[in-house]
Amino acid sequence: MSLPDPDRSTRSLARGVLVVRWVALGWMMILAAAGTRDFDHPFVAWIAVGIAGAWTVYLTADQNRDQRRRNLTADLVIACALILISGYVVPSGAVLGGSSFLATAYPVSAVLAWGVRGGPKAGSLAGAAAGLSLALSRPVNGVSFGSLLRPEIQSLATGIVLYVVSGLAVGLVSRLLQRSADELRVATLEAIRQRERVARLAERESMARHIHDSVLQTLAMIHKRAKEIAASRRVDRTGIEEVADMAADQEVALRGLILREPVEVATGARSLRDGLERAARVVNGLKVEVSTVGALFMEAQAAESIASAVAQLLQNVANHAGTDSATVFAEVDDGALSVTVRDDGAGFDYDPSFLHQQGKMGLEKSVIGRVEDIGGSVRVQSSPGAGTMVEIKVPVQRD
């Protein structure tokens, strides 16, 4: 589904105005040709036609030009000038006869353009400007306002009103079209969002089903087969291999399912719980229970650092503690994030300088370094036979 273009209605209206402009130009040329012999200043008349022609070509060449404020202003100035020039070139007093005026329709296109781009208010203002020029074309033509007769005033007023009304009408249509286009756009956006949401939910659902139907079933099967093999007296090598292959296949399948792109939540915030759960999966041969108070959304970089530090701690447990399970607990309490990694394995005498001498830098570099980089601290609590507990503390800003 593609988004509707909000400016499409305005653009097609503007194209319509362009057609009006060309027709009006043609009409002006016909009038100029017909009136050349009668005009007081035929040369000036043809220069005016030339300018209008060049302007029309300029606007047609690039149809986005007419929406620029500078060009709109120029358009109106040209329109008003054409009206005044008309008063100048036609024979003195000809404005009253109304027969062979030069620019009648062409200025309307400028008024229409203002209405299309600026709405009813801009349209009527441009119409008023054109109307004012029409009024001023009387004295330019040598006819003073005082000498105007009643029907002549009426015809002038009609001309002015027509300019204003055409600007107003086109402006209203343009605004209406734009509003419905906006509404359509909002509705379409909403529909797209809804569809994406449904797709996401469906994906999650299908993943849960997939894990449930294939991985869990195979695990149960592996469980069962392994017990059978364990119970039988003779060593069934092919049977054991089969079970191992089943486990390996499912491991690959499961990795494909869960090691997907991490979910980003607005402005780069990320769930530390997701990060810790990923860290727990990375370490082989260690059963890790991750427990958090809430999803713990935080800045992505910090979450990444903490998760890496925890992964390293868990790797240490797997390598040295002689136990097959560990617990990770994380919460925000009293203005600080606290992450605890604990095992009930062999434990050791924690002595940083001794470890340093031995060249065992794992804890120092990848854990303490990472945590201190983000303004946190690490506390290690361990003794031989009593397991190990490492607590990472990072102050958090309240928002």
Next chain:
Amino acid sequence: MTEPIRVMIVDDHPVWRDGVRADLEKSGVATVVAEAADGGKAIEHARESMPEVIVMDLNLPVVSGAEATRRIIEESPHVRVLVLSASGEEADVLEAVKAGASGYLLKSSTANEICDAVVRVRDGEPVFTPSLAGLVLNEFRRVAGGSAGEPKLTPRENEILKLVAKGFTYREIGEQLFISTKTVQNHVQNILTKLQLRKRYELMRYAIQKGLDKAE
């Protein structure tokens, strides 16, 4: 040796039920008196077979595990429900515990852990995993609805839940806090009770809101 514990297994996958049945019966601690493949059947069989402990999956057809737990405990409050579920179903786990389940284990637990948990649950001991402790802490920290009578955790209960969440056993917690294992268990039991009470407050608040809406 005491009588084996009467257990019902509720899970929609027969392979899984077979596995758990084998684990429980081989250890000698339990005898499986019924199996059910969905929540509706679980409610029926619980009535007929009178198990002492129900090992309950949550992701069930017809009636969910949490709802089945609620209805079974409503009918027979002495039955203990041990939830055995796959990870990633946290919301459901919390719902089940609020509905009266007295323990929760991940499906990845070993046969020993499951047998051990069945015995502990039967003896009235709440079986909390670290991840359940995290969920419960979060539940109590959520901004409450503001009713004064709503049960909250005492500082001691909060402390104990955190230690459970860090993976300490009740015995280890007792040693650290200089109290008996039994006292720790009592605290945990109180936490469970408060959780179930909160559920009732929630329902009551909901009912009151509905009532006021109608009165308008």
